[in-house]
Amino acid sequence: MIIIQDLHKSFGSFAALRGISLTVRRGEIYGFIGQNGAGKTTTMNILTGLSHPTSGNCRVNGRDVRSIRHPSELQIGYLPENPAFYAWMTAGETLTYLSGTGKADTGRLLEWVGLADAAKRKVGGFSRGMRQRLGIAAALVHDPDLLILDEPSSALDPEGRSDVLRLIRELKQRGKTVFFSTHILSDVERVCDTVGIIAGGTMRLEKPLLELQRQHIVPVFDLRLARPCPPDLADDLKNHPLVLAIEENEDQLTVTVRDAAAGSVWLMEQLATRNLPVVSLTQHTPTLEDIFIREVNGHETGRA
Amino acid sequence: MKQDVLKELRYGLRNNRFLILAAFMLFFAIATPVMIKVVLPQVMMSQMPGLTMETLEQMMDMTQRGVLLGYMGDQFEIGSLVIALTLCGLLAQEIHDNTLVLPLCSGKRFASIVLAKLLVFGLALLLLPGLSLLVCYLYAGLLFDFTVGLAPVLVSGLLQGLFTVFMLSGLLLTGALLKKPIAAGLTTLLATYGLYALGSLLKLNTYLPTGLLVEAQKLTLPAFGDWIGPVAITVVGVAVFTYLTLLRLRRLEWNARAAT
Numbered sequence: 001m002i003i004i005q006d007l008h009k010s011f012g013s014f015a016a017l018r019g020i021s022l023t024v025r026r027g028e029i030y031g032f033i034g035q036n037g038a039g040k041t042t043t044m045n046i047l048t049g050l051s052h053p054t055s056g057n058c059r060v061n062g063r064d065v066r067s068i069r070h071p072s073e074l075q076i077g078y079l080p081e082n083p084a085f086y087a088w089m090t091a092g093e094t095l096t097y098l099s100g101t102g103k104a105d106t107g108r109l110l111e112w113v114g115l116a117d118a119a120k121r122k123v124g125g126f127s128r129g130m131r132q133r134l135g136i137a138a139a140l141v142h143d144p145d146l147l148i149l150d151e152p153s154s155a156l157d158p159e160g161r162s163d164v165l166r167l168i169r170e171l172k173q174r175g176k177t178v179f180f181s182t183h184i185l186s187d188v189e190r191v192c193d194t195v196g197i198i199a200g201g202t203m204r205l206e207k208p209l210l211e212l213q214r215q216h217i218v219p220v221f222d223l224r225l226a227r228p229c230p231p232d233l234a235d236d237l238k239n240h241p242l243v244l245a246i247e248e249n250e251d252q253l254t255v256t257v258r259d260a261a262a263g264s265v266w267l268m269e270q271l272a273t274r275n276l277p278v279v280s281l282t283q284h285t286p287t288l289e290d291i292f293i294r295e296v297n298g299h300e301t302g303r304a
Numbered sequence: 305m306k307q308d309v310l311k312e313l314r315y316g317l318r319n320n321r322f323l324i325l326a327a328f329m330l331f332f333a334i335a336t337p338v339m340i341k342v343v344l345p346q347v348m349m350s351q352m353p354g355l356t357m358e359t360l361e362q363m364m365d366m367t368q369r370g371v372l373l374g375y376m377g378d379q380f381e382i383g384s385l386v387i388a389l390t391l392c393g394l395l396a397q398e399i400h401d402n403t404l405v406l407p408l409c410s411g412k413r414f415a416s417i418v419l420a421k422l423l424v425f426g427l428a429l430l431l432l433p434g435l436s437l438l439v440c441y442l443y444a445g446l447l448f449d450f451t452v453g454l455a456p457v458l459v460s461g462l463l464q465g466l467f468t469v470f471m472l473s474g475l476l477l478t479g480a481l482l483k484k485p486i487a488a489g490l491t492t493l494l495a496t497y498g499l500y501a502l503g504s505l506l507k508l509n510t511y512l513p514t515g516l517l518v519e520a521q522k523l524t525l526p527a528f529g530d531w532i533g534p535v536a537i538t539v540v541g542v543a544v545f546t547y548l549t550l551l552r553l554r555r556l557e558w559n560a561r562a563a564t
Contacts, residue, residue: 071408078406142411
């Protein structure tokens with residue numbers, strides 16, 4: 001549904017996008033994550049035909065965004081980060097106006113997003129959460145197959161976020177493709193099929209969530225020893241095929257292993273052989289947040 | 305297009321745009337005859353002891369015609385200001401606030417959006433000056449005498465109305481160019497006053513939209529040769545401004561974050 005190749009966008013001398021590439025397949029929920037200012041909204045503006053790329057290829061629904069004369073030719077539903085409505089219109093009037101025909105089933109849409117009771121209320125009096133939900137209804141007014149949602153759950157309270165994520169899951173069940181940006185990583189873990197991380201205008205990572213979890217979310221053991229680690233302990237252990245990474249700090253040892261079961265047995269054997277009593281051992285798995293921070297830090301280190 | 309026209313009508317009604325324009329024009333339409341008949345003579349006589357009504361009538365045109373000319377002068381000087389400030393956000397505010405982003409993504413065409421604004425507010429501006437001039441004509445006729453025919457007054461009102469439509473197209477263009485309501489309003493206002501001053505100084509009003517105002521102030525049924533020039537140049541001006549507005553909108557980058 002979306003293919004971006006080597007996309008660049010500059011504003012004067014500032015390069016907002018520096019060669020990003022990504023692919024969004026039909027029927028998937030794609031989480032586009034990045035810090036504020038990473039280039040998420042710039043990418044989305046280009047995807048929706050609201051902004052023009054400096055260079056690179058960008059195809060949406062089979063159309064090259066450079067070839068369109070009007071954003072509507074891309075046949076997408078779009079929810080901006082801060083959806084701007086006419087404060088003096090009611091929710092029902094807003095959807096009727098956006099539908100363009102006056103015949104859209106706005107009542108059903110408003111009911112689906114939980115705004116049926118507010119259909120005759122002016123949008124100016126809506127809370128942030130209500131505006132986001134109305135924005136989702138507006139994006140769906142022409143029943144498009146592809147939805148582009150810019151930070152749909154940001155700045156919402158937990159209940160509002162939960163509602164928005166439920167709506168996104170329901171969109172997938174209806175066969176829609178959803179490309180949404182966020183910096184709330186737990187949201188991505190809850191609904192996405194594929195994750196793309198953008199930092200400083202470049203793509204740092206793009207993978208299906210399950211593959212990402214399999215590859216990057218590996219077990220980590222935090223051990224506390226009865227006495228300080230011997231100087232050669234980390235060097236001795238790090239070359240073993242089970243070990244991915246190892247860090248030591250006085251009496252603490254953090255070991256990242258490929259396999260939790262085999263790794264824990266092997267680790268305890270190694271410590272017993274060296275007569276190093278263990279005070280505590282805990283296992284945890286890195287979250288998407290850990291991966292994100294690592295990727296972003298990697299970018300910043302590289303940039304520095 | 306129908307939905308865009310409905311939207312503009314709702315905007316005009318719910319944000320009191322029509323009310324502000326009508327209230328201003330009708331206020332001056334009623335106030336001007338009273339000012340010339342009652343207030344002004346009293347003020348001048350109190351300031352200048354010994355001044356008689358006869359002398360005052362020699363100094364000022366205290367007839368229905370004089371009232372109508374006074375009103376039309378106010379209409380241009382103050383009315384232009386009110387129109388510019390009331391309608392300066394018609395397009396500029398929409399661009400500034402990003403309220404056009406969702407309509408654009410929902411399939412609204414620039415032409416439909418702009419033409420709906422021009423149609424709804426253009427019609428209001430075309431009719432309101434004529435209507436208020438008619439009110440002024442009737443009230444001035446009651447206070448003084450009916451010395452001017454109704455038909456020339458209606459024609460004068462229409463010519464003034466057409467000039468305000470030209471001003472509206474200018475507001476839309478400056479709104480698209482500057483994207484800031486007040487800047488668009490003030491630029492259009494300065495251009496309007498400047499055009500009139502230039503036309504008067506260089507005697508070019510026959511070839512400018514401001515010629516409509518000159519023709520209106522004659523308060524006679526103008527000959528075809530007198531009004532066709534200013535009317536044609538105004539219609540062409542509105543068309544060119546609208547085309548440039550659409551061209552500008554097509555080239556704009558949308559959904560940009562407001563500069564902080």
